[in-house]
Amino acid sequence: MxxxxxxxxxxxxxxxxxxxxxxxxxxxxxxxxxxxxxxxxxxxxxxxxxxxxxxxxxxxxxxxxxxxxxxxxxxxxxxxxxVSAVMQTGGLLPDFTVRETIRAIAALHGRPERVDVVIERTGLGPLAGRLVKACSGGEQQRLKFALALVPDxxxxxxxxxxxxxxxxxxxxxxxxxxxxxxxxxxxxxxxxxxxxxxxxxxxxxxxxxxxxxxxxxxxxxxxAYGSQTMTLRPPAHAVGVHGIDDAWLADVRRALAPLGITDLEVSSASLEAAFLALTGEEATR
Missing domain, CATH: 3.40.50.300 (P-loop containing nucleotide triphosphate hydrolases)
Known part of the structure; x- marks a missing residue:
């Protein structure tokens, strides 16, 4: 096993x-x-x-x-x-270039052959010669990810x-x-x-x-924990209905056609709804 x-x-x-x-x-x-x-x-x-x-x-x-x-x-x-990790905390050496940083960590792991591999894998080639302190927050996060991949x-x-x-x-x-x-x-x-x-x-x-x-x-x-929603848009107003399945949806379309309702939108259950249902907390967007 x-x-x-x-x-x-x-x-x-x-x-x-x-x-x-x-x-x-x-x-x-x-x-x-x-x-x-x-x-x-x-x-x-x-x-x-x-x-x-x-x-x-x-x-x-x-x-x-x-x-x-x-x-x-x-x-x-x-x-x-x-096992490797990319954590929110933990700094990088600001006066090293991106390549120098990866090379230093690769040397610590005894994996110098991984330098070019992880640079290519993480799309850092155009930034390889840039000083870490000149990189944006997102670019530094990509560098941390590259460092995590060094030991494979x-x-x-x-x-x-x-x-x-x-x-x-x-x-x-x-x-x-x-x-x-x-x-x-x-x-x-x-x-x-x-x-x-x-x-x-x-x-x-x-x-x-x-x-x-x-x-x-x-x-x-x-x-299981998020609600599926169907919104109907008749000429003068909209109606929200919950708990929709495909078989019933076809019947609803046919039944509503004589009323002039042609604009119908179905929204899938969301992970945010599941989050709220299970934690009772405000979801972070």
Whole structure:
């Protein structure tokens, strides 16, 4: 049987607050992620996403429960180069060029042959000679992604990976992600862009208050918890109807035709609606 990329069982993390009270950031989650999946981690602030990701990377230890990355401890998997991360925090050396930065990290990993590979893979060729401090926020984010690919990891964990990127760079980034996943690389990303998760994640894990509230194919999460809407536009007014299926839709069209209603629009269930239903929080757009 193939070893999963990541397996968490009963994963719990408890912190002690300033007043001595205990705060449960992650509350006994079970999660298995297979190789080649693209998985979106969603949740409002305080949901436990960041703490969970930190445990995936071995940056913090669970209070209880277990976590394995390709059958090893997270720390061992990181040391072996099987896992890389692109985090929101963590700076770059501003007076290095893009190429010099990648070359330095490649030397640390003993992988000098990866320099040109990752530059091409991430579309950084035109920026290779530019100083890091002269790069935009989105360009620096692409550089961080390139650095994560240097050891040729099996699993890449990304925290808000496209922050600061323009629309074209974001599309190029996700094209690269899809190609990597097709080659067997596993992608786990936390994002506040619900539309991005909807468009690019095969699977969505939605967290709230330290627990997993939904976990499944993104389309199924969207359909199960979001409402589908049909808007009818008769000559004088519009009517909203919820819970539409294809078979009933054809009957509705025929029934309404004598009333002069010809403009009919059906909107699919949205991931945002599922987010709101499951967390009771305001979705971040």
């Amino acid at each position: 193939t070893t999963p990329a990541l397996r968490a069982t009963g994963l719990t993390k408890v912190f002690r607050g300033e007043g001595g009270e205990t705060v449960t950031a992650v509350d006994g989650i079970d999660l298995t992620i297979g190789s080649g999946e693209i998985v979106a981690f969603l949740g409002p602030n305080g949901a436990g996403k960041t703490t969970t990701v930190d445990m995936f990377l071995g940056l913090t230890s669970p209070t209880s429960g277990t976590i394995e990355v390709y059958g090893e401890s997270p720390h061992r998997a990181v040391v072996d180069g099987r 990891p099996d699993l890449v964990i990304l925290d808000e990976p496209t922050t600061g990127m323009d629309v074209g760079a974001r599309q190029q980034f996700w094209d690269t992600m899809r190609a990597d996943a097709a080659d067997g690389r596993t992608i786990v990303f936390a994002t506040h862009y619900l539309a991005e998760a909807d468009a690019f994640a095969d699977r969505t894990v939605l967290m709230a208050r330290g627990r997993i509230r939904a976990d499944g194919p993104t389309a199924e999460v969207r359909a």
